[in-house]
Amino acid sequence: MKMRKISICALLSGLMLFTSCTKKVDTSEKVLNLAVTAEVKGMDPIYANDKYSSNEIARIYEGLLEYHYLKRPYTLVPNLAESLPVVSADGLTYTFKIRKGVKFQDDAAFDGGKGRELVAEDFVYSIKRLADPKLQGLGWWLLEGKIKGLNEWREKNSEKDVVDYSEVIEGLKATDSHTLVFKLNKPFPQFLYSLAMPFTFVVSKEVVTKYGDNFLNHPVGTGPFMLKGGEFKQTSKRLTYVKNPTFRKKAFPVEASEEFKPMLSDAGKDLPLLDKVVVNIIRESQPRMLQFKKGKVDYNSVDKDNFDSMIVAGKSLSKELLDKGINLEVSPSLDVTYTAYNHDMKLFQNTNLRRALALAYDVEEMNKLFNNGTALPAQSVIPPGIAGYMKNYKSPYRSKNLRLAKELLAKAGYKDGKGLPEITYDCPSASTSRQIGELIKKQLAEIGVNIKVQQNTWPELQKKITKRQVMLYGIAWGADYPDAENFLQLLYGPNKAPGANGSGYDNPEFNTLFKKAAVMQDSPERTALYEKLNRIAAEEVPWIYGVHRQGYTLKHSWLKNYMSTDFEAGQAQYINIDLNKKKEMLNKL
Amino acid sequence: MNLWSYVIRRLLYTIPIILGVCLIIFAIFNLSGYDPAQTLLGKHATAKQIMEVRKELGLEKPLVQQYFDIVKSAFTLDFGRSWATKQNILDMIKEGAVPSLTVTIPAFLISTITAILISILVAFNRGKFIDKYLVVKFVGMMSIPSLAYILFFQWFFAYKLGWFEISGYEHGFPDFIPYTILPVIIMVVLSIGPDVRYFRTVILDDIYQDYVRTARAKGLSETVVLLKHVLKNSLIPIITYVVIQIPFLILGALLIESFFSIPGLGGITVKAVFDNDFPVIKAMTVLFAISYIVFTLITDILYTVVDPRVRLK
């Protein structure tokens, strides 16, 4: 024992010599230090189908439109477009004027290494890339069947060895150097939202050609930041961005919704406000929080297991944190968690059974254990914050009611669970997902329903859903864009797997109404239709609804203009760091 | 048989082994019929896209062709691109190798040297209290699961005491040192138990050999016997054991890298498992197998250089 103690002590004290040179926090420049939880795949916009990759891509690349940083509800404003487009009376033709004087970042791919000016043709090229059958862009679903001639072009080229970009497509034309015209097959009111998503961000042909297969590691956009060194290394756990010196003149917004008025102190200033952005990839939650506490990360979301030690009485911060100048930011997110039934199975076409299970499910307990009681129990599919959400609506099959649940179960033909097979519940492989599964197992056991929890890697779960090898599965949906259509389509029959409707719910009434609402422009009539759809989705119980989550984010006192948002793309350019405050507060940490 | 003809024969023998490894990999990954669509195309895949992707990836090729593609990749090290990230796998491996090695090599050296010293000490005192005590201690150390060590050490030394960096990594010497100390300590703690146990057995095995008795009978002191005769003979199995561990260094430390955000091969492997990223898993498997074969070859040849009798068998 002694021996080992001595040797380990000697080892430790030897190593301690090095630790004295542990890094200090840099306060000479305005640096935003972030922590993200998953690796970034690459820097090619057409593959940005996860939040982490698209957030990084949006630091470098930009699109025609963006969400107004300080306005809620979310409002689209022009970014690379000069103004919002002119839309023809039939809602099929969108004409954009491209902003003049926008330059691509300097790169060896351009003549003389100087970035050239952005033209309308660049958008034509970028959107064709998204449709390129050889590249298999992950955002293709967004435009599939929407733009006139684009599907045909994709079809034609999938047979060829080399994709022909020179062919002019009717629905996607640059009529002059700074005018871009889209023609749609049918009205698609959500079209503009897709132009604010990283999938459609603009890339330059020269850069793509020069780097070829490695283009995804050589991002060159028009955006406010560029990667230090210019090259992206996928395995790296730290990404450093510097200010783009040739970034156009873009000013901090001068208008804001009431809650963001205090941020207007930077109004009119040139963007970006930061010198540098450093992104740390930290998979495990414990090191992430500790890095935050040491001031090495500027903000961090609070997960369930750190909640109790930081936030008292469910609302405000603990004194320890307040003394350090740490603030809490609470914001609802546009999402819904749910447990879906596989409607291809005869078993779950039984509405009474679906309702019975939903009534046995105690959303309050789940909220308490996994969201510290902060989330909003979902009554139906549409989250608050977008049209179609009904504030005072209470679903009759929402709150736990064992008596009614048992009654319905008997009505469904399975008195006390007799005759029911063992029902598998598939979930992702994260520990928390497994625990949620265990909770459902426990709760449903109370009415005699037997559940078996099965963990899967994410792709495996998706495969099972697509191949209809699931019975019950737990999952969540976050908004692609702030429109109820994005949520309701999850229950639209024709979207059945492999589409977004993984549960395979197919209700003719719902389908007809959805089809009608989907092509309508925003209007009170559309909202009324959305609400009707939302009500059907609640009462037919195609899923057991979970919650609409709230984001709890801790931020340091020196972090300015940060808010948690559902559409983080491009956010870093608006953020500011108060260096004096940072110097002062770091001593207190 | 002379040394060279042995070496050549031994080299030739690696060919069926490489073919065999590729066969197993082929059987598992290609015949299992795994459909890459979900990894590659995400949640919005259509049947047509899936077809296109399968063609693109060569999954529609004849099986024999697919097998030889694996064999080819073992020699060219061209593993293609990852399904999940579309990155060139060889580049990922090159980038990940250095950070992994900055953790595994120091840990390997420290634990091997310490373990050898401890086992000599233990062998000196065999059968005495300290021997039994230390053996039980080390066996005890290896009876605790690695995840428990990681969780506790990170929480205690980095969080409570604040001695070390919590997580992260910096490229280049000596910048990486503050980040790798704690992972190295954990690895040493994890591997020292099995090391000591093995080395002790080897040394003790030799102590009971006849030639040691003879040496002792000649009146040589215990220290001389132990250091000159026993250790010299134990060296072969010890070297074999040590060299054969080298391939594992390349594989990195799966859990440690994830918990300490070290951008190494272990983390790449874990991510590949979570993503069902088969080409990456395949590449890591092939890479490990090749280095395993190479290092076994080296030990075998070393063996015969040291002890020519082996060759004759």
Place this chain on the structure above:
Amino acid sequence: MENESKSLWAHAWDSLKKDKTAVFSMTIIGIYVLLAILTVTGVIASDWSKEVGASYLPPSLENPFGTDIFGRSVLLKTLKGVEMAIAIGCVTAIISTVIGVLFGLTAGYFGGKVDEVIVWFYTSQASIPGIMLLFAIMFVLGKGTSTLFIALGITSWIPLCRLVRGEVMRHKEREYVQAAAALGAGNRRRMLKHILPNIFHIVIIQFSLRFQMAIKSEVILSYLGLGVQGAPSWGTMIDDSKLELSRGVWWQLGAATFAMFFLVLALNLLGDALRDALDPKLKGKA
């Protein structure tokens, strides 16, 4: 002095009985096996899934290891975990032993081409890292506890096979085997009735090693989401605690580690003691 008439086994048993560590570890293993039997039959820990209090209660007299997220007793979960640990250890060790002995015997006994093929196969498999193979097998067969057993078994038979093969080669030329052949014993009879009992000590030693390795592997597999599904296991408990530790909940990690520590320690020590007692190389010398 050695009694010539005593068999290797009787002799080994004698020396094991004298070895305090061996007796100690056998007692511990015995206790664990007993616990496993008691939980399987439902005598204890059958109500492990019942709530006994609020979530994350610290250890107290009532709940010696506190409660978990659902307010279940960590003590009962740990006890129920014994069952899974013993099952994983036993089944895995049996699978790997059967495969290892079968291939080892065949290769060593027949030699020639058969031997070459088997050696080629296991050398190839040995070159593939166990964790990758595990992952691949679990992927092909689908997840679940039985797959876990098979995968762990398939990936751990090689060391035993190597040892058995070597020993069989030495034994098959011995007089007793030759004599059996002269008396008309067939190949199978010679292998199973005559050679196997003489090399069985190797099997036993390796069995105890495989047993503890399987238990430890389950923890890593649980981290990767490939572990036991639907029943409490020490691996899933430790996996849970990676999130809980930051809120100061250490008892789940503590209880599972503690339980695993003693079982694995006992198995390791027993393995050592068995080797000392059974390995002819060391016999009578220590």
